[in-house]
Amino acid sequence: MDLKRTHYIGNLNASLKGQKVIVGGWIEDLRELGKLTFLTLRDVTGVAQIVVVGEQGLKEVKDLNRQSVVRVTGVVQETKARDFPLEIKSEKIEILSRAVHPLPIDPIGRLESNIDNRLNARALDLRNQKTAAIFKIRHHVLQSIRKTLTELGFIEVNTPKIIGSASEGGANLFSLKYFDKQAYLAQSPQLYKEQLTLGLERVFEISSFYRAEKSHTVRHLTEFTSVDIEAGFMDYLDVMQVLETVVANVFEHIEKNCISEQKILGIEVKRPKTPFEKITYTQAIEELGKEGIALSQGDDLQDSHLRKLGEIHPGFYFLMDWPMKLKPFYIHEKEDNSFLSKSFDLQYGYLELSSGGRRLHDPNKIRARLEEQGLNTSQFEDHLKAFDWGMPPHSGWGLGLDRLMSVLTKIDNVREVVLYPRDPERLFP
Ligand code: ATP
Ligand code: MN
Numbered sequence: 001m002d003l004k005r006t007h008y009i010g011n012l013n014a015s016l017k018g019q020k021v022i023v024g025g026w027i028e029d030l031r032e033l034g035k036l037t038f039l040t041l042r043d044v045t046g047v048a049q050i051v052v053v054g055e056q057g058l059k060e061v062k063d064l065n066r067q068s069v070v071r072v073t074g075v076v077q078e079t080k081a082r083d084f085p086l087e088i089k090s091e092k093i094e095i096l097s098r099a100v101h102p103l104p105i106d107p108i109g110r111l112e113s114n115i116d117n118r119l120n121a122r123a124l125d126l127r128n129q130k131t132a133a134i135f136k137i138r139h140h141v142l143q144s145i146r147k148t149l150t151e152l153g154f155i156e157v158n159t160p161k162i163i164g165s166a167s168e169g170g171a172n173l174f175s176l177k178y179f180d181k182q183a184y185l186a187q188s189p190q191l192y193k194e195q196l197t198l199g200l201e202r203v204f205e206i207s208s209f210y211r212a213e214k215s216h217t218v219r220h221l222t223e224f225t226s227v228d229i230e231a232g233f234m235d236y237l238d239v240m241q242v243l244e245t246v247v248a249n250v251f252e253h254i255e256k257n258c259i260s261e262q263k264i265l266g267i268e269v270k271r272p273k274t275p276f277e278k279i280t281y282t283q284a285i286e287e288l289g290k291e292g293i294a295l296s297q298g299d300d301l302q303d304s305h306l307r308k309l310g311e312i313h314p315g316f317y318f319l320m321d322w323p324m325k326l327k328p329f330y331i332h333e334k335e336d337n338s339f340l341s342k343s344f345d346l347q348y349g350y351l352e353l354s355s356g357g358r359r360l361h362d363p364n365k366i367r368a369r370l371e372e373q374g375l376n377t378s379q380f381e382d383h384l385k386a387f388d389w390g391m392p393p394h395s396g397w398g399l400g401l402d403r404l405m406s407v408l409t410k411i412d413n414v415r416e417v418v419l420y421p422r423d424p425e426r427l428f429p
Pocket of ligand 1: 211213219220221222223224226352353354355398399400401402403
């Protein structure tokens with residue numbers, strides 16, 4: 001059977017009037033009106049009205065369920081229908097695949113299904129234009145990030161996800177049997193990307209990472225997509241600038257390239273004002289103090305504190321210069337105050353989108369920090385070797401792609417913007 005189509009439905013236009021075309025897609029609706037049958041046919045680009053004339057045509061489509069897949073050969077003609085600019089008068093309908101009813105969810109979204117039912121039937125859920133729009137936008141986000149980082153001289157890399165020892169300490173690691181050995185799923189590419197600055201200077205990776213956390217929030221998954229960069233010869237302010245550019249360009253790219261998707265989702269994406277506000281941890285503590293939340297230097301910011309800060313700063317802002325003791329072993333201290341670190345989070349209101357900073361590149365300082373944090377230095381000796389081979393001073397960050405998507409689409413739950421989300425409860429489909 002020939003599967004070729006001459007046109008995507010979205011590419012049909014008035015200049016094709018009178019011309020024979022072959023389109024294919026999913027039947028979204030089917031109405032009989034006397035001797036005419038009207039089909040609404042959708043492919044990934046758009047929707048068209050198909051008119052089937054006469055008894056014979058009717059017989060062909062009568063027992064077809066919605067969401068069945070057909071290929072239609074016909075002639076483009078003007079239409080009286082308000083919802084369609086054009087229609088196709090069918091000459092031949094070939095049934096390629098029959099949908100079996102009842103379907104688990106209404107894929108058109110006329111009947112609302114709850115998120116669990118939709119995720120259980122995710123492939124079908126993508127027939128809903130709202131869901132499809134999210135993932136078309138996600139594709140554009142990835143394209144934009146790759147373009148910006150490439151233009152800034154970063155090289156895309158792939159680091160292992162199966163690792164032999166805990167990269168950032170033991171907590172939150174999934175372990176797995178690796179033949180007769182014990183292995184883990186990577187929580188981040190941290191150690192690898194740092195090592196790679198030695199040979200490639202500026203690297204980035206976009207990949208899934210894994211955290212064995214029993215978090216039940218709208219912003220945590222056990223498998224999430226992270227955008228990571230690491231750059232030799234850059235300090236933390238430099239990589240903050242890179243992050244700001246990456247994020248602002250994403251918004252601009254979506255603003256310009258995803259016009260119909262924005263309409264479908266009822267959102268209006270705009271390039272955010274730059275530069276993003278920069279607030280130090282110390283300032284944040286003071287601001288919270290004025291709001292009646294008494295914190296002392298060195299206290300971590302809890303969810304409720306971040307919510308309050310998010311009320312004061314509803315958009316993008318950097319939260320920087322965190323106390324050393326709140327940061328991982330590889331973070332560099334501030335030269336003028338060794339109690340504080342060259343670190344930052346990028347926030348959107350209460351939501352943390354990214355963490356980063358300047359890294360230590362002196363292996364002895366790293367060993368001291370590992371000990372201070374009660375980590376086993378011998379587990380890191382493989383990694384530390386590279387620091388004797390000419391390790392440039394470097395900085396980097398990790399940006400949660402799913403959280404960025406959620407900010408961009410104004411959809412709170414990251415499960416909505418991930419195709420097959422994994423959380424402590426969900427392992428299927
Ligand atoms: P949080 O405090 O929100 O749990 P984190 O500080 O533990 O995040 P980092 O280790 O700093 O996370 O990871 C960098 C970024 O990766 C985060 O800012 C976030 O955007 C994203 N991220 C981390 N963990 C998750 C997760 N479990 N689910 C989704 N995104 C995550
Ligand atoms: Mn963080």
